[in-house]
Amino acid sequence: MSARLNSVKRGLFLDSVILMQISRTISKLENVEDAAVMMGTPANQEILNNSNLLTDDGKIAKGGDLIIAVRASDEPSAHLALNQATSLIERPVILKEQSSDVLPATLRAALDDNPNANLALISVPGEFAAAEAWKALRAGLDVMIFSDNVSIEAEAQLKQEARKSNRIVMGPDCGTAILAGVPLAFANEVPAGNIGIIGASGTGIQEVVCLIARAGFGISHAIGVGGRDLSDPVGGLSTLTAIELLDSDPATEHIVLISKPPSERVVKVITKAINRSRKFFTVCFLGSADYVLPNNAVSVKTLKAAAVNVTKIQPDTSSAGDLVSTGRAGAKWIRGLYSGGSLSSEAQVILISHGLKVASNSPIVGADLYVEPSAGHVIIDLGDDKYTVGRPHPMIEPAVRDQPLLDAFQDPSVKVILLDLVLGYGSSLDPADHIASLLQQNWNNDPTIIASVTGTEYDPQVFSRQVDILHAAGVYVAPSNADAAEAAVKLLSMQYDS
Amino acid sequence: MRKTLVPPIRPLSAYRIGRHALRVLANSTRGQVAGVFKGGIYLDLDDNWCCITSRGASAGPANICTPFFGGMDILQGCKVTVSRNRNIIIGRYLRVETVTADLWLPPKIDWTPKTLNLGLNAVDKMCVDSIPECGLSGAVWPVHPRWRRLPAEYYAAMPVIRSLSAWLESSLMSSIVKPPPTNCGDLLGLGPGLTPSGDDFLIGMLIALATIGRLDISAILGDAIEPFLCSNTGPISCLYLKTALNGEANEQLHLMINFVLGGHLRQIRPQLGIISSIGHSSGWDSLAGAMIVLRALRPT
Incomplete structure (x- = not known):
C-alpha cells in the first residue's frame, strides 16, 4: 500500500524552473513512486487526483498556494521526500513567521x-x-x-x-x-x-x-x-x-x-x-x-x-503652498496642538523670539504655565499625562487631538491653529487622513490651520502622501515645525497689516 | 553597540513602465513584496500586482524595467510604499523612481496572408524536435518519439484545445462570433510552473487575437474566463491573464507573434530561442496558444 503525503505552502511563489527541479529531485528519491510541486489551482488538483497524489491536506490549497505532493512505497520515504522538498522550497523564503512563533518571555x-x-x-x-x-x-x-x-x-x-x-x-x-x-x-x-x-x-x-x-x-x-x-x-x-x-x-x-x-x-x-x-x-x-x-x-x-x-540646506518650501489668512474678525491668538513635546517647545521658542507671550502646559524658559481657561497664545503638548491617561499617545492615536481641535474651532479668539504630524514606526499609520476627515466635517477654513509633518518618504506613512492629504484638506503645510511656527507668527502680522 | 553601517537605500531609475504597472502605482500607496525571482520582484500593492524587473528582463504591461542587478536582501513580505511621485520604496533597501520611465506599448506589425504563411511554415519547421517535454506545446507541434510519456496536463488540455481551435476557425472566418466552448475555462490554472501552462496558452491566444485586430473574439473569450480568474489560478498568472485581456503581454511574445505574422524569417529563429528561455515552458506554452490563432488565419 503506497503512502501519499501533501503539504501546502500558502502564498509562496517560486520560479517555474526551480519548481520543476524540486519536482524532479524528489521524484528520484528512493522508494518515491511519483511526486509533484505545483500551484494549487483546481485544475492542478484534478491532475494530482488523477495521478493518485492528492490527499485531503492538498485539497485545501488555493490557486496562489503551492502543493507539494508525494507518493512513496512506504510512509517514512514519503515523509523524507516531503521534508526534502520543503527544505528546498523554504530556503530562500523569509523566516518571519517562524521567528515570531515563539517569543521569549524573559x-x-x-x-x-x-x-x-x-x-x-x-x-x-x-x-x-x-x-x-x-x-x-x-x-x-x-x-x-x-x-x-x-x-x-x-x-x-x-x-x-x-x-x-x-x-x-x-x-x-x-x-x-x-x-x-x-x-x-x-x-x-x-x-x-x-x-x-x-x-x-x-x-x-x-x-x-x-x-x-x-x-x-x-x-x-x-x-x-x-x-x-x-x-x-x-x-x-x-x-x-x-x-x-x-x-x-x-x-x-x-x-x-x-x-x-x-x-x-x-x-x-x-x-x-x-x-x-x-x-x-x-x-x-x-x-x-x-x-x-x-x-x-x-x-x-x-x-x-x-x-x-x-x-547647510534650508528645508524645501516649494510644496508648502500659499499662506492665506482666513481668520475671523477679532481673532488674534495662536493655538498649538502638539503631539510631540519637543516640537511644542520649539514652537514656543519661535513665538517667544518674536516677542509673543506664550503659555503652555509644558512651558520652556520664558513661557507661562497654561491654566485653563485662559486667553493668549497657547501651545499644548497633548502627549502630557493629562491628555493621555487611559488613552494612547496622540502620535499613536490621532483622535486624542480631536476635542482640543474642535474646541479651538469654536473659540472665536483663535486665529491660527498649529499642528504637528509625527510619522515613522510606532506612529499612527495615516494621521493626515484622520485630521482631513475631522476637518471635512467640522471646519470651514476658519481659523487657519498650519501643520508640519515630521517624517520621510521611507516611513510607513510616506511623507509626501501625508502632506498631500493635508493640502487637499485646506491645511497649509510648512516644511518644518519651526517654519510652521514662523508662518503662524507671520499670519498674525498679516491681520495687523490688513 | 554595532558600528557597522547598514547599506543606504539604493536609488534606481526605471527606464520603462507598462500601462498596467502605471495604473497600479497611481492607485496604490502601500503593500508588500509578494515574490522574489532572479528576473524581478513582484509587488502586491493594495491587492494590485506589478513587477520590478531587473536588468535584461523584458518589458511588459505589468513591468517596471530597471537596471537593478539583484543581490540585495529583498525578501518576500518586505514592506513597500509608493510615494505621490510614483517612487516605490522597498523596505530600507531600494527606491525605484518611475516618473522618468518611458511608457511601454506593444510593438506593431504590418502583415499579409502571404507573410503569415511564410512565418508559419518557418516556425513549424523550427519547432519540430525542439519543444519541451512538459507543457502544452505538444498539442500544437508533433511530439518527439523519444518522449517516454506525454505530460498529464497535455491529456487534460487536449479536448479543450481541439474545441478552441474549431471555434477560432469558425469565428475568424465569420463576422458573427459564437460563444467559446464551455470547457475553455478548464485551461485556467492547468499544469506545472509558476504560471500554469493552460494560463500561458490562453495568454498566447489573447495576444495573437489582439495583434490581428480581432478584439471582438478576445473579448468574448475574456468574458468566458474572466469570472474564474481569481478562483482558478494564482495571482501572478491572474495578473498576466488580465493584461492579456487588454491585449498586452511580455514584449518577447509580441515580437515572436509579430515576426511570424510579418514573415520575418531571419528573426524567427533567434526569437524562438528567447521564447524557449521564458520560464520552464511558459514561453513555449504561450507561443502554442498564439499558434492556434495564427493557423486558423492561414490562407487555404
Missing part, C-alpha cells in the same frame, strides 16, 4: 535565543523597568528603557553602573533611537550617513533626522538618552557615553546634541566632553540662553537650525 530566554544580542529594549510597567534594566546591564547589554515612571534615583544608579561597565542606558522614557540603521520605538526610516544624533528628546530627534534625511543626508546613529539625562541628579551620564561612542565611530563625522536646557553644572561636564572630542558638534538646548561652547561646537536655537547647520 530576558534570559531572549538571550538564550539570541546569544549575540547586545542591546535590551525594555518596555514594561515603570515599577518593573529598573529591575529589568539591572538584569540587562549585568548580562553585559546596552539598555534602552522605553518605560516611564522610573524614579530619577533609580535612573542615576543605573547610569552610574552602566558607565562603570562601559555600557549605555538610553532612557527611561526614551522613545526614539536609530542604531546602525535599526529604528527602535518611535523612529523614522532614514538613509545611512555621517551625522550622529544624541537626544534627550524623542520628537526632537525625529524632527532633526527627518530634516537631515529630506535634505539628502543620512544618519549614522541616533541615540536617545531620556529626557532627564542632563538634569543635575543624573548628570548627563548617558550623554557623555553617547558622545564617546560617536566620537569613536568612524562613520560619524558630525554630532548633533538635542536637549531641553541642562543644569549649569551638567553644561560644564558636557562642554568638557565636546572639547575632548575630535568631531564637530551642533548643540540645540531648546529654549536656553546661549552657551559658550568649544571651537568644535555651534549652538543653535531650534531643531530646524540644528539640521540646517549640519546640512
Whole structure:
C-alpha cells in the first residue's frame, strides 16, 4: 500500500524552473513512486487526483498556494521526500513567521535565543523597568528603557553602573533611537550617513533626522538618552557615553546634541566632553540662553537650525503652498496642538523670539504655565499625562487631538491653529487622513490651520502622501515645525497689516 | 553597540513602465513584496500586482524595467510604499523612481496572408524536435518519439484545445462570433510552473487575437474566463491573464507573434530561442496558444 503525503505552502511563489527541479529531485528519491510541486489551482488538483497524489491536506490549497505532493512505497520515504522538498522550497523564503512563533518571555530566554544580542529594549510597567534594566546591564547589554515612571534615583544608579561597565542606558522614557540603521520605538526610516544624533528628546530627534534625511543626508546613529539625562541628579551620564561612542565611530563625522536646557553644572561636564572630542558638534538646548561652547561646537536655537547647520540646506518650501489668512474678525491668538513635546517647545521658542507671550502646559524658559481657561497664545503638548491617561499617545492615536481641535474651532479668539504630524514606526499609520476627515466635517477654513509633518518618504506613512492629504484638506503645510511656527507668527502680522 | 553601517537605500531609475504597472502605482500607496525571482520582484500593492524587473528582463504591461542587478536582501513580505511621485520604496533597501520611465506599448506589425504563411511554415519547421517535454506545446507541434510519456496536463488540455481551435476557425472566418466552448475555462490554472501552462496558452491566444485586430473574439473569450480568474489560478498568472485581456503581454511574445505574422524569417529563429528561455515552458506554452490563432488565419 503506497503512502501519499501533501503539504501546502500558502502564498509562496517560486520560479517555474526551480519548481520543476524540486519536482524532479524528489521524484528520484528512493522508494518515491511519483511526486509533484505545483500551484494549487483546481485544475492542478484534478491532475494530482488523477495521478493518485492528492490527499485531503492538498485539497485545501488555493490557486496562489503551492502543493507539494508525494507518493512513496512506504510512509517514512514519503515523509523524507516531503521534508526534502520543503527544505528546498523554504530556503530562500523569509523566516518571519517562524521567528515570531515563539517569543521569549524573559530576558534570559531572549538571550538564550539570541546569544549575540547586545542591546535590551525594555518596555514594561515603570515599577518593573529598573529591575529589568539591572538584569540587562549585568548580562553585559546596552539598555534602552522605553518605560516611564522610573524614579530619577533609580535612573542615576543605573547610569552610574552602566558607565562603570562601559555600557549605555538610553532612557527611561526614551522613545526614539536609530542604531546602525535599526529604528527602535518611535523612529523614522532614514538613509545611512555621517551625522550622529544624541537626544534627550524623542520628537526632537525625529524632527532633526527627518530634516537631515529630506535634505539628502543620512544618519549614522541616533541615540536617545531620556529626557532627564542632563538634569543635575543624573548628570548627563548617558550623554557623555553617547558622545564617546560617536566620537569613536568612524562613520560619524558630525554630532548633533538635542536637549531641553541642562543644569549649569551638567553644561560644564558636557562642554568638557565636546572639547575632548575630535568631531564637530551642533548643540540645540531648546529654549536656553546661549552657551559658550568649544571651537568644535555651534549652538543653535531650534531643531530646524540644528539640521540646517549640519546640512547647510534650508528645508524645501516649494510644496508648502500659499499662506492665506482666513481668520475671523477679532481673532488674534495662536493655538498649538502638539503631539510631540519637543516640537511644542520649539514652537514656543519661535513665538517667544518674536516677542509673543506664550503659555503652555509644558512651558520652556520664558513661557507661562497654561491654566485653563485662559486667553493668549497657547501651545499644548497633548502627549502630557493629562491628555493621555487611559488613552494612547496622540502620535499613536490621532483622535486624542480631536476635542482640543474642535474646541479651538469654536473659540472665536483663535486665529491660527498649529499642528504637528509625527510619522515613522510606532506612529499612527495615516494621521493626515484622520485630521482631513475631522476637518471635512467640522471646519470651514476658519481659523487657519498650519501643520508640519515630521517624517520621510521611507516611513510607513510616506511623507509626501501625508502632506498631500493635508493640502487637499485646506491645511497649509510648512516644511518644518519651526517654519510652521514662523508662518503662524507671520499670519498674525498679516491681520495687523490688513 | 554595532558600528557597522547598514547599506543606504539604493536609488534606481526605471527606464520603462507598462500601462498596467502605471495604473497600479497611481492607485496604490502601500503593500508588500509578494515574490522574489532572479528576473524581478513582484509587488502586491493594495491587492494590485506589478513587477520590478531587473536588468535584461523584458518589458511588459505589468513591468517596471530597471537596471537593478539583484543581490540585495529583498525578501518576500518586505514592506513597500509608493510615494505621490510614483517612487516605490522597498523596505530600507531600494527606491525605484518611475516618473522618468518611458511608457511601454506593444510593438506593431504590418502583415499579409502571404507573410503569415511564410512565418508559419518557418516556425513549424523550427519547432519540430525542439519543444519541451512538459507543457502544452505538444498539442500544437508533433511530439518527439523519444518522449517516454506525454505530460498529464497535455491529456487534460487536449479536448479543450481541439474545441478552441474549431471555434477560432469558425469565428475568424465569420463576422458573427459564437460563444467559446464551455470547457475553455478548464485551461485556467492547468499544469506545472509558476504560471500554469493552460494560463500561458490562453495568454498566447489573447495576444495573437489582439495583434490581428480581432478584439471582438478576445473579448468574448475574456468574458468566458474572466469570472474564474481569481478562483482558478494564482495571482501572478491572474495578473498576466488580465493584461492579456487588454491585449498586452511580455514584449518577447509580441515580437515572436509579430515576426511570424510579418514573415520575418531571419528573426524567427533567434526569437524562438528567447521564447524557449521564458520560464520552464511558459514561453513555449504561450507561443502554442498564439499558434492556434495564427493557423486558423492561414490562407487555404
